[in-house]
Amino acid sequence: MPPSAAPQAGDSASALRTCESALRDNALTPEHWLGRAGACLQSGDFRGGAAAAAEAASLAPHSVLARKILGAACAGLGDPGAALNHYAAAVALDGRDKEAHNGVAAALNDLREFARALAASEITLSLWPDFAPAHYNRGVALAALGRPEDAIASYRQALAQNPGFVEALNNCAVLLARAQRSGEAIKLLDRAVERAPDYAPAHANRGRALADLGRDAEALASCERALALNPNDAESGLTRAHLLLAAGEVREGLAALEWRRRLPAWTERRFAFPEWRGGQASGAKILVWAEQGLGDTLHFSRYASLLAARGAAVTLAVQNPLRWLLAKLPGVRVIGLDQASQEAHDAHAPLMSLPRRLGLNAADLFVEPARLDIGDAPLARWRAKLQPDLFHIGVAWQGNPSGDVDRGRSFPLAALAPLSRLPGVKLWSLQKNAGAEQMRDIAGLFAVEDPGPVFDAGPDAFIDTAALMASLDLVVTCDTALAHLAGSLRRPVWIALQVASEWRWLRDRDDSPFYPTARLFRQSRPGDWPELFRRMEVALGERRFI
Known part of the structure; x- marks a missing residue:
């Protein structure tokens, strides 16, 4: 749930104690349920917050706060459609509530309806031009609509109103780095991690921006901090792998290169035979399949010949433009990727995992490139x-x-x-x-x-x-x-x-x-x-x- 869409809550522990006392006395009012809902929301208990806010809404159907808390809780539970409905109901009840208007924009961004989110943000800003969360949501929509400079301007507007707005610092920095303005990005990310030392996305993006400037040691430290905070951060894991490999830390870098398989863009190929994880290869029929771009295939195809030299019967499935160029790869039979699922093998392996599965060190990694056959x-x-x-x-x-x-x-x-x-x-x-x-x-x-x-x-x-x-x-x-x-x-x-x-x-x-x-x-x-x-x-x- 974006913090820019969350209604403000009071002291959560006090609210919970008051609500529990009223529950014992069987004297719960809408205000008690709202207190409990706000406390749950503040502690990250979105399910409890939704349940308490629903009780409040049932007792007070015209409560704008109940609808806003329901919207925030549904956003936190990953249901932006329900969040949109609740925020829209809050706007219908009170068209002058800026948090409700902003919640509509945030929910539309979460639904990836970015044109509508932009329109909703601009409605909010027409009423409250200094409202930082609305500038933030406008920035999110503009970035998604392919207008990065306008998005940067919106994030800067949010920061002018709230200099410690961590999400705005982070998002603005991402766009600056993409525009090859990594020095500016790092300044914003330094502010973000100073303000919120445990905010993992800022450490992750700081690592990438530092890497863009060739500040590898600092970049590696930022990536490792991001991974400590979020052990599932595949982007930081892969950036760390690249930094280690560039520094010649081959064993550790090849192990970390497996993070690429946890990226959202990764497509895992499924076969009726198991994946080869290394070890004994002699006599095994192993299908190796290209997984990235043409350059990666040309670079890593040499390792298929190393696998063949260990006694495996290797079939390498590659992109069609490379099929005939690689046809005479020593010890390797080359086919098109579209044929990979049509044959039976003992095992398979993605091409860029071969060096690690083969247990290569730096000396082994730098072998002669594959010889190509032009005709x-x-x-x-x-x-x-x-x-x-x-x-x-x-x-x-x-x-x-x-x-x-x-x-x-x-x-x-x-x-x-x-x-x-x-x-x-x-x-x-x-x-x-x-x-x-x-x-x-x-x-x-x-x-x-x-x-x-x-x-x-x-x-x-x-x-x-x-x-x-x-x-x-x-x-x-x-x-x-x-x-x-x-x-x-x-x-x-x-x-x-x-x-x-x-x-x-x-x-x-x-x-x-x-x-x-x-x-x-x-x-x-x-x-x-x-x-x-x-x-x-x-x-x-x-x-x-x-």
């Missing part, structure tokens, strides 16, 4: 298109923009202008889908060759990208699947990384033990892509590739 015909087709006297660079600047994973990792295509100006250099776009529209923005400024509409258009979509990459002199990319593809192809690849890069690029180094042909260019300051590409321009001019 002669695609290679010949793309090599024929390349002018031999030029230095050809493939470029990709945008990852999948959905979700927080893209926060800060993509750079604008315009940032590549310094590379295009070097003599004898020709840039080729490897960008598909999101980000490709930026080609229009640089028209007339500098040239990037578009491979054309048939590029990766067929059923084996990644084959064209791989064949063109294998024909190029260099690949320059943000941290996306194409970085893993280039590394697996053993092509020189320069990866442009934000300050807080993804865990697999580790920290404080410009090479990658996962991909020997990779060179890492890291931001010197958050968001400063121009400085990074100036360094890249100098390196390219000197032809220093690794």
Whole structure:
């Protein structure tokens, strides 16, 4: 239940004693039941609060307070529909009750009816423009409706009225961090944890914001505090895993990586055979299935060969665009994910759990990437298109923009202008889908060759990208699947990384033990892509590739 929707209650212990005394005397009045209801609400006993408020409402059908307490109790019990009905009844009884109006907005937010919640909040604010909880609920609705700057403004309005409003501090910080304003976010979250040291969401979000700025030790401490307060916080568990892995704490980090399977977005695959948890593998038929993005599959597919080397008959189920590229993975039979449930095996395992199940340490983790099979015909087709006297660079600047994973990792295509100006250099776009529209923005400024509409258009979509990459002199990319593809192809690849890069690029180094042909260019300051590409321009001019 959002505190912004809860009616105020008095001293809970005193109210309970008064109500129990009246109960003994058989002299309970609506006021006694309301006192008990408020006391239950204050102590977190939502069921008891609802029961007591219902008794009060039965004795005093026109009691606005009874309806408000019923609304708050139902919200606390996870029944926003009932909460909305009670708050709406309270408004009908007294249209000048600001808590009742605000409760309607809060319940509509809980019901994910955000447009209606926004309208309800604005009605409340038209009557009480300085009411902090209404600004808060307006912020919740605006954020959900894809208006983050307006939501930030609403949260700031709530904080102007109530500087210690912990939920507003937390929610505003989340939006600031998503907007790559993590420094501002941390200031708000510091205020939140000072005000409410046991408020787990603030510690969790503080950990992520600190990680965004590369302040890993502080981020790890915040994540661990969040987990101590809320042992079921999968986001903090996974952030902690990434921080440990980036620091080289492989065993502990791989164990913590299992938190990914408790995220809301995780889809657990069900099979008629058990999950392989490690141990004896020789002679077992084990199905390993890809579970995340294409880059993760390319990165972790090497460990399927390690499992096969221990005597298992390994079938690896992957996304269709990778099926033929990985077809010659040593010791491994490769199928499409859509075939995974059609075959019988002795056991199964999600791909990214393999390193832990295999008991790998840091030395074992950094094995050679999987070798990919492109085929002669695609290679010949793309090599024929390349002018031999030029230095050809493939470029990709945008990852999948959905979700927080893209926060800060993509750079604008315009940032590549310094590379295009070097003599004898020709840039080729490897960008598909999101980000490709930026080609229009640089028209007339500098040239990037578009491979054309048939590029990766067929059923084996990644084959064209791989064949063109294998024909190029260099690949320059943000941290996306194409970085893993280039590394697996053993092509020189320069990866442009934000300050807080993804865990697999580790920290404080410009090479990658996962991909020997990779060179890492890291931001010197958050968001400063121009400085990074100036360094890249100098390196390219000197032809220093690794």
